[in-house]
Amino acid sequence: MIAQEIARRYARALFMSTQEKGLLDTVFEQLGDLGEHLDRDPSLLDFLNDPRVPEDNKRALVRDVFSGRTEKIIVEFLIVLIDKTRIGFLPIIIDEFIRLVEAEKGIGRVTVISSVPLNQAEKPSLIEKLAAKTGLKIELEEKIDQTILGGMIVILHNEIIDGSVRHELDLVKERLNRVRVH
Numbered sequence: 001m002i003a004q005e006i007a008r009r010y011a012r013a014l015f016m017s018t019q020e021k022g023l024l025d026t027v028f029e030q031l032g033d034l035g036e037h038l039d040r041d042p043s044l045l046d047f048l049n050d051p052r053v054p055e056d057n058k059r060a061l062v063r064d065v066f067s068g069r070t071e072k073i074i075v076e077f078l079i080v081l082i083d084k085t086r087i088g089f090l091p092i093i094i095d096e097f098i099r100l101v102e103a104e105k106g107i108g109r110v111t112v113i114s115s116v117p118l119n120q121a122e123k124p125s126l127i128e129k130l131a132a133k134t135g136l137k138i139e140l141e142e143k144i145d146q147t148i149l150g151g152m153i154v155i156l157h158n159e160i161i162d163g164s165v166r167h168e169l170d171l172v173k174e175r176l177n178r179v180r181v182h
Contacts, residue, residue, distance in 0.1 A: 007089050011096035014077055028101045030070045035094040049088040058082045108136030113143045114152040
């Protein structure tokens with residue numbers, strides 16, 4: 001939870017700075033690319049997060065790799081993260097920044113976790129209901145998790161709606177455990 005709060009704080013600061021400078025779309029695209037790269041190959045993040053590597057070497061690497069390829073604000077932001085020993089939070093900061101920009105553009109990323117893939121009738125219906133509830137254009141990402149048995153879990157930004165059978169069974173179990181038998 002602390003990591004998410006740190007990510008939210010830094011992402012909001014970057015969001016406000018880039019918005020003020022008119023660089024929101026460019027930084028959004030460049031950070032999205034960086035996030036994808038870090039997902040595929042975390043070695044850069046491992047190096048920047050390694051406490052044995054001197055801070056000067058980390059700063060030099062960031063300047064060498066990113067200067068001229070990305071907006072200056074990204075280079076400066078990465079150096080701040082290094083200086084504040086927050087660079088390990090970079091992937092979740094990027095996710096939070098992307099979420100902020102998408103919300104600004106009226107887009108809501110929704111993750112739906114279900115035990116089986118949604119059918120063609122369920123997807124549009126779910127998107128329509130979520131769009132009506134939030135007022136956002138919904139982009140749906142599906143994940144399959146057979147351990148939830150049935151139903152679905154919907155994650156929109158930081159809100160989790162757990163309608164899974166597993167969750168309902170856990171609630172029943174909890175209620176039964178509270179019943180006193182004489």
